[in-house]
Amino acid sequence: MDPIEALKEDHRKVEQLIEQFEMSGSDGSQDANQIVKTIIEELTLHTQIEEKLVYPFISEQVPELEENVLEAIEEHQIVKNLLKELKSTKRDDERLKVRMKVLKSNVLHHVQEEENEVFPKVQESCGPEDLEELGERLEQMKMRGVRATRRRSASKSGSRGRSSGRKQGRKTTPARSQQSRRRAA
Numbered sequence: 430m431d432p433i434e435a436l437k438e439d440h441r442k443v444e445q446l447i448e449q450f451e452m453s454g455s456d457g458s459q460d461a462n463q464i465v466k467t468i469i470e471e472l473t474l475h476t477q478i479e480e481k482l483v484y485p486f487i488s489e490q491v492p493e494l495e496e497n498v499l500e501a502i503e504e505h506q507i508v509k510n511l512l513k514e515l516k517s518t519k520r521d522d523e524r525l526k527v528r529m530k531v532l533k534s535n536v537l538h539h540v541q542e543e544e545n546e547v548f549p550k551v552q553e554s555c556g557p558e559d560l561e562e563l564g565e566r567l568e569q570m571k572m573r574g575v576r577a578t579r580r581r582s583a584s585k586s587g588s589r590g591r592s593s594g595r596k597q598g599r600k601t602t603p604a605r606s607q608q609s610r611r612r613a614a
């Protein structure tokens with residue numbers, strides 16, 4: 430597996446998901462809900478793989494990119510903070526759309542730097558065997574990450590299923606929340 434192509438594929442996938450979110454009306458619907466969840470999962474795994482595997486590889490193999498790597502780590506921190514915020518934003522909160530917009534501009538900027546400045550130098554400086562080995566490790570880490578994410582969401586939906594009966598009584602009914610929104614407007 431070509432590690433650079435795999436990372437670029439992740440980038441395209443997240444860009445498409447953000448576009449899908451924008452087109453879904455970002456209205457707290459089931460669709461928008463699922464897209465936000467997938468964006469958080471995809472970006473969390475992608476940043477983990479880069480930080481644990483790809484960036485240390487670049488630092489070791491292409492020392493002239495050290496400053497770019499340090500900058501990338503700082504940018505990841507910003508993205509991770511935005512993801513945390515997004516995760517805790519209620520799906521009918523109007524700030525969701527704005528927060529996604531801020532995430533988008535940060536992600537696009539970061540992706541552009543990786544693809545235009547970092548990846549070409551890595552391809553130029555590293556031998557095919559080293560890249561091949563990185564690609565294999567990347568694939569393994571990704572598979573482990575995907576399995577862990579699936580396990581987490583399966584156990585979450587299991588516990589939601591069990592407690593949904595009890596929780597429902599305390600929930601504000603949709604009709605009621607619409608009324609209070611109208612009053613607020």
Ligand SMILES: [Fe+2]
Binds near residue numbers: 476479501505539543
């Ligand atoms: Fe990155």
Ligand SMILES: [Fe+2]
Binds near residue numbers: 436440475543
């Ligand atoms: Fe990346």
